[in-house]
Amino acid sequence: MDLLQFLGISHLAPTPFGHDSAVALLDEESNLFAISEERLSRIKNDGGYPSNSIQLCLNQNNLRLGDIDNVAVGWGLEEKGVGHRINEQFCCYAKDSTNFKRTSIGKKSTHFYDHQYIHARIGYALSGFKKALVISLDGGGIDNGEFNSGGIFIVDNGKISPIKYFPLNVSLGHTYGAITEACGFTMNNGEGKTMTLAPMAENESKSDKEKIYQHMCNVFPDFNGTELRSNGHVTLDGKILHDFLLYSLLDTRLLLLKRLYNRNLIAWAAQKRLEEIVIKIVNSAVDATGIKNLVFSGGIFLNVIMNMKIQQRFGDKLHLFFNPICNDHGNAIGAVLEQYYQETGKNPVSPNMSLYLGSSYSDEEILLSAKRFNFKITKVSKIDTAIDLIGQGKVIGWFQGRSEFGPRGLGNRSILALPTEQKYKDIVNEKVKKREPWRPFCPTIIEEKSNEFLKNPSYAPYMILGFEMKNPELYPAVSHVDGTCRPQILKKDDNPDFYQVVKGLDGIVLNTSFNLAGDPIVETPHHALMTLKNSEMDALLMNDFLIEKCA
Numbered sequence: 033m034d035l036l037q038f039l040g041i042s043h044l045a046p047t048p049f050g051h052d053s054a055v056a057l058l059d060e061e062s063n064l065f066a067i068s069e070e071r072l073s074r075i076k077n078d079g080g081y082p083s084n085s086i087q088l089c090l091n092q093n094n095l096r097l098g099d100i101d102n103v104a105v106g107w108g109l110e111e112k113g114v115g116h117r118i119n120e121q122f123c124c125y126a127k128d129s130t131n132f133k134r135t136s137i138g139k140k141s142t143h144f145y146d147h148q149y150i151h152a153r154i155g156y157a158l159s160g161f162k163k164a165l166v167i168s169l170d171g172g173g174i175d176n177g178e179f180n181s182g183g184i185f186i187v188d189n190g191k192i193s194p195i196k197y198f199p200l201n202v203s204l205g206h207t208y209g210a211i212t213e214a215c216g217f218t219m220n221n222g223e224g225k226t227m228t229l230a231p232m233a234e235n236e237s238k239s240d241k242e243k244i245y246q247h248m249c250n251v252f253p254d255f256n257g258t259e260l261r262s263n264g265h266v267t268l269d270g271k272i273l274h275d276f277l278l279y280s281l282l283d284t285r286l287l288l289l290k291r292l293y294n295r296n297l298i299a300w301a302a303q304k305r306l307e308e309i310v311i312k313i314v315n316s317a318v319d320a321t322g323i324k325n326l327v328f329s330g331g332i333f334l335n336v337i338m339n340m341k342i343q344q345r346f347g348d349k350l351h352l353f354f355n356p357i358c359n360d361h362g363n364a365i366g367a368v369l370e371q372y373y374q375e376t377g378k379n380p381v382s383p384n385m386s387l388y389l390g391s392s393y394s395d396e397e398i399l400l401s402a403k404r405f406n407f408k409i410t411k412v413s414k415i416d417t418a419i420d421l422i423g424q425g426k427v428i429g430w431f432q433g434r435s436e437f438g439p440r441g442l443g444n445r446s447i448l449a450l451p452t453e454q455k456y457k458d459i460v461n462e463k464v465k466k467r468e469p470w471r472p473f474c475p476t477i478i479e480e481k482s483n484e485f486l487k488n489p490s491y492a493p494y495m496i497l498g499f500e501m502k503n504p505e506l507y508p509a510v511s512h513v514d515g516t517c518r519p520q521i522l523k524k525d526d527n528p529d530f531y532q533v534v535k536g537l538d539g540i541v542l543n544t545s546f547n548l549a550g551d552p553i554v555e556t557p558h559h560a561l562m563t564l565k566n567s568e569m570d571a572l573l574m575n576d577f578l579i580e581k582c583a
């Protein structure tokens with residue numbers, strides 16, 4: 033008998049604000065495949081209709097559209113463009129009618145789930161908690177037909193009950209995005225850069241810090257009922273998204289900040305304010321409910337420095353789980369998990385599940401792609417070769433197995449180098465990834481040695497948590513100016529080959545996602561080979577092939 037097949041889609045209606053489209057396929061036996069559209073279209077944060085991803089998901093299980101039993105969407109936009117587009121694609125396979133919602137593709141129906149609710153579903157499902165309080169915060173979403181910028185949920189044995197939503201006009205995500213624009217980066221893409229600028233204001237004067245902090249309290253919403261942007265020039269009703277965003281970017285208070293302070297100070301004050309507000313939200317949610325298992329979801333929680341502060345503040349009193357795919361890509365998986373739960377009453381994923389959810393490539397596929405390039409190809413023992421090359425100070429691409437879902441390279445689509453000298457950070461930033469020289473890198477650390485490198489480490493397999501390093505001066509390529517790092521802590525079973533490589537390098541390696549600045553992470557052998565060609569990376573290891581530029 034054919035297995036039930038669930039397809040989850042994250043896709044905002046075709047508006048200028050579409051971003052992070054992704055698709056997940058889950059079958060009745062809990063096999064999960066997931067891919068973000070950007071990996072295939074090569075457009076960073078691609079918000080277009082994810083037709084490439086849908087096709088790839090179908091190919092995985094040799095399915096056609098007509099074989100899908102359920103389609104679930106995680107944006108809360110039932111009647112808008114996304115529903116229309118999905119209906120358009122799938123209805124030609126329906127037995128009758130043009131309404132996929134009613135007739136489906138034979139068996140069940142399309143389901144349009146609310147946005148923060150689905151952030152809550154994926155965060156809860158990965159957490160392993162039975163009963164938990166989920167705090168979801170992002171730029172904006174739609175639940176119960178209303179725009180919002182976050183929500184708080186109690187989840188008990190899989191049943192999700194919303195207890196509060198935050199209005200759109202106090203959106204932490206949009207505000208931090210506007211500040212990101214004020215710092216000279218791009219909203220919805222450069223927020224991580226703003227976060228890493230913040231500690232660089234360390235040596236600014238105390239009086240400048242006090243002054244900008246007071247300004248930032250006027251810019252950043254505080255959830256005490258103060259509306260960020262009602263200065264009389266623009267009327268906001270929380271539904272005029274376009275005006276809202278334009279206004280946030282042009283806000284006179286931000287322009288004033290730009291005139292008075294450098295961007296390190298702006299980023300520092302914004303980061304401080306964000307941390308204060310989110311800690312306040314956590315405090316009041318815990319006080320109100322008494323629940324001690326907390327799950328954090330929604331794109332705000334990509335801010336690993338803030339996550340570290342939450343961990344430091346509450347880690348000894350509460351059980352905390354940070355969803356590693358907390359942005360909108362993750363809602364493709366959230367949507368299928370919700371649909372699966374509705375059908376079976378069960379959660380098909382395990383706590384700390386692997387994020388190696390994409391495609392792998394055979395030796396034949398790799399050799400076929402490599403033929404198109406003028407590279408030297410040698411069959412080698414990949415683990416020994418990686419240890420040897422990295423140990424010699426080389427920067428290598430490491431392309432193995434199934435691609436990672438989410439924003440991090442976790443040892444299957446990674447660029448690796450030694451962490452022990454500043455020059456490796458400079459080489460990877462300037463000559464390999466071609467990005468700003470101040471941007472930090474992350475280490476991968478084997479679990480057995482995490483105590484040697486980190487203060488108060490806990491198992492953190494996803495690079496979603498920051499930690500203070502014990503001796504940051506010994507590892508300048510992977511520690512930030514404030515002595516913190518954002519590690520992947522790796523157990524042997526997580527990724528046995530990669531584990532052996534890291535172990536062979538004294539338990540710590542610089543690991544950054546396999547892409548050039550502004551590009552999505554590589555997905556196929558061809559993308560990896562193009563990256564080797566277009567950078568000063570020394571070599572590439574794909575499966576057991578060492579691929580090098582010809583002398």
Ligand SMILES: [Fe+2]
Nearest residue numbers: 170173331360
């Ligand atoms: Fe979201």
